[in-house]
Amino acid sequence: MNIVHKVTLRLLKENKRRTLVTIIGVIISVAMITAVSTISVSFLDLVIRQHIANNGEWHVEYKDVSLEQITAIKQDDNTKTLMLSSSSYAVLEESENDYKPYLYFQNYNKEGLENFPIEVIEGRMPERSDEIAISEPMISNAKTNFNIGERISIPVGKRINMTDGTVLNQTDPIVWDENIINEEIQVAETRTLTVVGIVERPEWEPAWSPGYTVIGYVDEQNLSNAVPTDAMVVLNDLNGSLFDDAKNLADALGIEKINFNSELLRYYGITANDNLRSTLYSLASIIMAVIIIGSVALIYNAFAISVSERARHLGMLSSVGATKKQKRNSVFFEGAVVGFISIPIGILAGIAGIGITFAYINQFLHGALGVTEKLELVVTPASILLAIGISIVTIFISTYVPAQRASKISAIDAIRQTHDIKLSGKKVKTSKFVRKVFGMEAEIGLKNVKRNKKRYLATLFSLVISIVLFLSVSFFTENLKKSLILSQDNIQYDLQIYSNELNKNELNKFANLDHVTSSTLIEEIQLEALIEMEALPDLLKQQITENNIPLQDGKYPYYVSLHSLDQESFRSFAKQIGVNPEDFMQSGNPAAIVIDQISYKDYDSGKIIETKAIETEVGNKLDLYAIFYEDAESEEAHRQFVTSLHVGALTDQVPPGVYSASLGGVNLIVPDTIFAQLPIEQEYVNTYLYLNSTDPMATQAAIEKWQEPSLHIYNVEQHRQRGEQMIMLMSVFAYGFITLITLISIANIFNTISTSISLRKREFAMLRSVGMTPKGFHKMIRYESLFYGIKALAYGLPISILVMFLIYRAIGHTFEYQFQLPWLSILTVIVMIFFIVGTAMLYSIAKIKNENIVDALRQENI
Template structure:
């Protein structure tokens, strides 16, 4: 170790307080980077494990593969395991539920039964092709009481739509129109099977699916050349090239169809959607950039103040022959020493902090969200390397500028300490209005700010970074949650009942069942209208400019969904949007609430788009037209006028059971009596009941026990629960991120201001020595705080808006909605900045107020 480095270490030891402040600043920065990296890896790991627990583990699925094709898949270098599966339907003639008349066979090999979530409630899983395990729901919903050991003979085949001729999947409900069945079962094989166990209804089976799940066995050892199965592949390594690799493999060996587990792959950061990939990369870049800038700001301030304080020390080195390079390397060496101490401690602190946070979060997500998996602290080499790499980079950037400044300090200037403060009349000139309006203390405070610009700018820069960090991250998290909600259906109910031949008394009977906590009865009718071009949303206007053939007499045809709520539900809905329900029950003119905000996925681009459904005003009228017949031959069908309805209110809130319209459609919400008032053909009105229940499965069983064959039951509880879990998990992650950033920002501000105040001991001692009273001193500090806050906000808010706009543009690759500023967050930042600055300055002043004036005037180091 050379003499310069020895002197640097000795100086660090002698100035313990200043060295400790610098070390703490670096530790905070490293802990932030480590916590963010670990939080990201751990959260993605939770999502991966939760998805596997709910829907099984597979990355690529090769459909209908033969024995030879299967062997080629197994030999592929990217293949880790192959789970075989096949499906089929058989009639369940003894079913109580006419909308679930099938047994749905889901057959797996041994590996498949381990990779897919199958929970055995009694007995065991099948071990050969002649054994099955049935769902518990079959035993409770079939007339025959199936028991373990029973044998049954079934004809297994596929479902086909009679009109369209297409095969139907398990997620497609039973197809019927009243008493007319629109699908048929085409058997392909007959098998005799033995029941060896029962399973709980699997999570992948929607409540509205037409078949009860039966688990069968695929025996690869007896696989014939004429048989075909689905190969569900788990890859050795999940990487972006898997899409091209799987398609190439399929093409090479004649496999016709390949599916990808998009839900699971998304959590690995892998997607074949170019716009979504661009969104992920650009968002990651913006957020990582914000974090690096925040870290650099925190560490730079620490080293900048350190070099400013070491000016005399560096000048003395220069006076005894130290070169520019040696002085510069002295600062770099100091950074290396600080980094060697701080980085390990910072990484450990970040991991411990996140680990403790996970303990509290796990209790919340397990109890409130019914999530089976827990957040685990995932420490990967990548996360540690990222934390170390970014920390080293930020320390180097933070020390580079101070090192360059240190090399240029002359011996005389350094010893006299004149390099930081270079005064002129113009530099400290203030407006006469400042003294007239705010007093002498405010003028002195403003001159103090201007007198030492470097420390002033360091503090302002710290505040600006804090503002940008908070607003950028909060905007990012709010929009991330909004984007997630746009991809989810707004299923705010547990059970949907539908039927076109039900009387109101029958509908009301379902709302009085046990466990039902809330209910809505709705009558729905679809009509059309013609909208003037000036009332169309911007997206439709753009489409019309490209093709005006869709216009009829200069107007655009819209589909209109009339949603008639029962009076109690309508009253609640009207109150929630801030209007009076009584205004919509007038006898003279039918009046409706228009849902003027829509969210939909564009089938052409795959984008999720939020737009206005209609640009209209309260008081405008809409002419309702009956739907044209489906077999018309004219180019422009004649529409029969039904009635006119007035717009009584516009809202972006939808009531329970109403689904967002697409572009070119609009939802009207009215009381149920308005449907009759409009004169809609009763044959075109469909009835729905939406139920919320404390026990949805028990409620469904009670409905089925009523044995009403004209009612169709959709139990969407499980699906809605998964959507809510995802949104709540994302909220926990994002608000945890905001909290972390907020604490880091506050620590940054306190560190910068307290260190800056400590370096001004001599200045404050001088003011007290010439007679400034404690009251005047406090007043001066208050005005300085205001000047700092105003200056920081004048820079921080515009920069934050630019970054927020960049985030919005990045999300625009996949999600399209209007840009709006988070005014509440901005107001919160304005208030908090002044509170934090004032608190930090008062806290720092309180520590030096009682010091002796003489000692303060003599002070050189802290």
């Protein structure tokens, strides 16, 4: 260790406060980087484990494979585990549930039974191809008893839609045609089976599925050609080439169809969707850049202030012959020492902080979100190396500029302390307007800001970075949540009930069942409206121009979904959007609520787009027409005027059961009293009842007991809960990250301002020595705070808006919606910047206000 390094270490020990402030700043930065990488890895680990717990683990599925093809797949270098499965249906004799008249045989080999989440209640899992385990709900819903040890002989085959001949599966509900089941089982073979166990209903069986699950066994050596067998593979190496590799293998083996577990692969960061990949990579790059810039700002300020305090020390080194390289290296060495101490502590602090956070979150994770897995602290070598690498780079960048400044400090400048303050009349000149309006204290404060240029810029840089950090991260997290919400269906109910025979009064009786908490009865009819070009959204105008879509008398034919809500539901919805429901009950002047904001998936671009449905205003009139044809073969449509409705309100919210229209369509909401007066044929009206229930499965069972063949029940409990879980989890991490960024920004500002104020003790002592009163002194500080805040906002807000727009463009690879500034966050930033700057300055002044003037004037930074 050379003499310069020894002197640097001695100064670090002697200036304990400054060294401690610098170390704490680096620890905070490293902890933030570590926390972000650990949160990302741990969150993905939770999502992956939860998906596997619900659906099993597989990556590629090869459909309808033979024994030779199975052998070849097993021998492929990238095959880790090979699972075989087959499925078939059989009629469940004397089923008590008209909507579940089948047995659904889901058969696996040994590896498949071990991999897929199946819970045994009694007995055991099948071990031979002539053994089965039945699901528990089947026992209570079938008159035929299936006891463990009982042998049954049953014909099995495919479900076939009798209208078009398509093969149906578990996600397809029963096909009805005028209360008669319009499908059949195409029998392939008759199997004799022994019941060896009872299992819980598997997670992958939807509530509306038509068959009770039966678990069977696939014997690889005795495959039946009558029942097609699929091969599901867990791969050794997961990378972007697996899609092409799997397709090439399928082509080589003559396999016609393959599927990928896209959802699970997406969690591993692998997707065939180029738009989604671009979104993920773009967002990751932007957020990492924001984090690095924030870290550099925090650490840079610590070292920049350190160099200012060490000016005389550096001048002393220069006076005894130290070269520019040695002075520069002294700062780099200080950075290395600080990093050697801070990086391990920062990494441990970041991991410990996230571990404590996870322990707290896990207390309510299962109850609030319904997930079965817990958040586990996952620390990978890659995440630690990433945190160390980024921390080293940020420390180097942060020390580079101060090191260059240190190398240029001459002995004379250091002794005279002119390295920070180089004055000219022009540089400190202020407007007469400032003194005239705000007073002498404001003018002195503004001159101080201009006089201490480098310290002022360091403080300003901290403020600007804090603004950019907070707004960028809050915008990112809110838009990520919005994107997730857009990707979910707008499901606000548990059960949808439809019947083409029961009227609304007969349907409404199900709203009084046990467990039902709320209900909405909706009647809807499809109509048409001719809309002027100026009322069309820009996106639709563009499509009309590009595709040369013909207009009718200069107007575009909109499809209109007219929805009628029952009285209670309509009043509730009207109050929800802030309008008076009584304004829509007047039959003499009927009005409708128009859903003028829509989101839909554009299958050509693969994007989810949010846009205006129609450009209209409250008070405008819409003429509605019914469309009919002369006969079934006629292509010429005729319009029949139905009614005119005024636009009573515009909203982007939808009531339960109403789905967003696509481009070129619009939803209108009216009360049932107005709907009943319209001259429309009831045969064209569809009636739905939407229920929310504390126990959707029990409510469905109660409805099914009515044994009404025309009833169609859609239970969306699992789908809706999954969407809510993802949004809730995202919210927890999003707001946790925003809180972290906010605390770091506040610490950064306090650190910079308090240290800067400490360096100005002589300046403040001089002002007090020439007669400035405590009141005037505090007034000057308040104006300095005001100037700092205004200047920081003048730079920080435009930069933040630019970063937010880049994030918006990155998300635009997959989602498309209008760019909107987060005005509430901007207002919060404006208030908080002035509050934090003022508080930091007053806190720092309070620490030095009682110091002796003479001692402060004699102070030297050493």
